[in-house]
Amino acid sequence: MITSAVPEIPKQQAWRALTALCIGLFTTMVDQSLVAVAIPHIREDLGASVNQVVWVSSIYLLMFAAPLLVTGRLGDRFGQRNVYAVGLALFVGSALGCFFAPNVESLIVIRAVQGLGASLMNPQPFSVINQIFPRERRGAPMGVWSAVAGSSGLVGPVLGGLIVGAAGWRWVFLLYVPLGLLALVMTLRWVPKLPTSVARIDLVSVIVSIVSVFAVVFTLQQGPDTGWPGWLWLVLAAGVIAGIVFVWLQRRASRRGADALMPLELFSIRNFALGVVSVTTLGFTVYAIQLPIMLHLQSGAGLSAEVAGLLIMPMAIISITLAPVVGRLADRLRPGVISTIGFSTLISAMALFALLMRPGVPVGWMLIPIVLLGASNALCWSSNSTISMRGLPRELIGAGSGVYNTARQVGAAVGSASLGAVMQIGVQVTDISSAMGNAMLLPIGVLLIGLIAVSQFRSDLSAR
Structure with a gap:
């Protein structure tokens, strides 16, 4: 069901909602720098190869980036609070799985799910902020949001070093659990249910967009380490072709008056x-x-x-x-x-x-x-x-x-x-x-x- 009226949100509740969203954001954005500090210890403890521990970090970033075009639109379809809460639950559950991971192979698989959870979460707060705060007063909440996002990568190395040095690499992942559970409770309590605006999402466009972004990001991640072999250029070419097909699909959807995954009128x-x-x-x-x-x-x-x-x-x-x-x-x-x-x-x-x-x-x-x-x-x-x-x-x-x-x-x-x-x-x-x-x-x-x-x-x- 599509609704159109945006409920009036009291100022105090709007800032509480922002607080909940910022705690969740911090857990996803600090991950890369936190885990980077733990990588040498993960390799030693699990007997992993260099390539395997690289994938512990890379698979998270891939699964974070590839679905972003889709996950932003999912919020329009099913409600930003709902999609954010599902993503946060996935992220926290995966973090607990990483803490108990018996080997590096299972750790990589769980990290992929964790990246998907982060991708579901990441676009939703932008949408929420732009609906619960008046247009003329969005600068301050956007500033808070940007400060948390921009500073998380700077805090990570120091925080990661202290945790790994004092308790070991597994406790880096356990840190996400209380933070994530707190953010989940606050989200369900304070973030309002907002109107939906999309009737359906084209599955073909979803698949093509994920293939395109995944292929491009994968190529850029692996190229420097693998010496840019010929097969990697083929992956990049496939991503570019998928991107062209995606734009064509969006243009066709816009002409038909359908709900495009990436409406070209944005540009x-x-x-x-x-x-x-x-x-x-x-x-x-x-x-x-x-x-x-x-x-x-x-x-x-x-x-x-x-x-x-x-x-x-x-x-x-x-x-x-x-x-x-x-x-x-x-x-x-x-x-x-x-x-x-x-x-x-x-x-x-x-x-x-x-x-x-x-x-x-x-x-x-x-x-x-x-x-x-x-x-x-x-x-x-x-x-x-x-x-x-x-x-x-x-x-x-x-x-x-x-x-x-x-x-x-x-x-x-x-x-x-x-x-x-x-x-x-x-x-x-x-x-x-x-x-x-x-x-x-x-x-x-x-x-x-x-x-x-x-x-x-x-x-x-x-x-x-």
Whole structure:
């Protein structure tokens, strides 16, 4: 049954709902950095090969990214709260399964289910926020949401190191259980049931979209490690072809007046289309640069993992503190002002990283770009999300959320693969610190595309 009236949500309940959603988000977004710390211990304890433990992380990211176009639309069809709760239950149950996993093979399978749970959860809060908060007051909640998402990867290495060192790798997964159960209870209690807006979802489009995203992300993940063999290029080609077929299916559905999985009219909304471009460049940069920074600090500058993790903590603190304030400003200032400042600051941080990640440069100087990176995270993510989603009609919010999150994840996969290739080439011709510093130049060119995109944001009245 499709309903159309959005119930009026009291302000206090809206913020409670956001709190519940943020706790769930944190559990899914912190996973990659937490588990990365545990990988060496998993390999030793379970007697796994390098390839097997890589898949412990990779399968989660694949199953997270591949269905995002679909899971966003599922919220429109079955209700965002319902889909979010199912995803959270899957995630928590899988985390408990990971804690008891007897071998690496079963751990990989359970991690795939856990990634699917995260994918079901991830697009729903965007849809909920854009329905329970008035248009003119969405900046602050979007800022909080973005702060949690942006800082989770920065907190992960420190938190993971403490847990693994004190209790072992299995307790990393057990951490998700109380957090997830708390989020589930709060979600069922505080997140309201919202109107549905889609009658049916085309199964063929679902299959084709998952094949396309899975193939592209799989290729980008495995290429650097496998040396880009011929069969992998065939997988990529299959993904591209599936993507073309998917667009054709969506165009045909739109012409028939049917419910498209990814309505192409989304891209006629100027700010949303520009926001998708810019969030792709953010994903390319922010999710990839942690590795070269940590390699420089540990392998180049000789810091311990704990000290290196503490050194980058100001990023998380600044980002969490500034993001809600930035979100409120995004409601008041002309679209694009904050995003332009944010992208310019992020480009400046990359340039400083490239300059300072050199042999003999005192490590204390790294605090300057680290602080800039924290500030730019707050300036870029919250304002970009607010402006991109604000102009969408309610019936397109779920689909738009899926597209937006898919763009971010694909950007992250492309960034990780590209930066990984540059780092591998760099260490063959120079020292580790210089190689990592040179790699930080790559995101600058990509971020310039994002800077151009956000500078073209327009007021809502002229955004189409």
